[in-house]
Amino acid sequence: MVIAGRSDRAALIPPLAAKPSVRVRITAFTAAQLERQALRWRLWTPVAFGAGCATYFAFRTEPAAWPLLVFAGLGSLAWLVGRRLHLVRAWSLILLMLACFALGLAAAKLRTDAVTAPIAPALDQPAVIEGWVVDVDSPGAAGPRIIIAPVRIRGLAPAQTPVRIRATVRDETPPEPGQAIRLFGILNPPPAPASPGAYDFGRTAFFQRIGGVAFGLGETRPTVLPEAPWRLRMVMKVNALR
Known part of the structure; x- marks a missing residue:
């Protein structure tokens, strides 16, 4: 009787549920997190855009511009078509993140191409540099530093002349922007x-279009140069007021 009673009570206890596999738990966790973050899609768009920019800088070789532009165009078009077709929210958000990622890739490439400028070669002897003082940089261990927009550099052709140069000068007080x-x-x-x-x-x-660094062997001297372009004049005026 005792054995039979124990058997009856054991039959009433439900068996333990089987523990879900790791794959099932990961899938459920991912789905729950995606559902929670779906309402924060505005916060994730700059993350996807930045990831695209970071991916561009991780390339070992410089990519051509047109594949990245095509990728950005197709990604944006896919998202717009998805919205037009009223896709489910999950797919719409995936397409949006993909479009932002592709736009980040394209933006980084376009920015790189826009700031590409000549790089000064290492000259065998000192050179005479004539240009406009664009800004005063933070001083270094060797003295004050300025940013110069060179007009002429002896020994360099115009096509080889950098757009900007950072120069360490021997002056006690560095020249002001606009000189x-x-x-x-x-x-x-x-x-x-x-x-x-x-x-x-x-x-x-x-990315600051600084194509060379110079170390002055003497104090700077005033000179006469052709009038600077209007954009450069505006930049120098703003920097002079700071």
């Missing part, structure tokens, strides 16, 4: 990183 100066100094291309993973001034200089 036309003449500088005799050593000109080199922007330096590479000191070690792998170190700060890459060359990349920063590239």
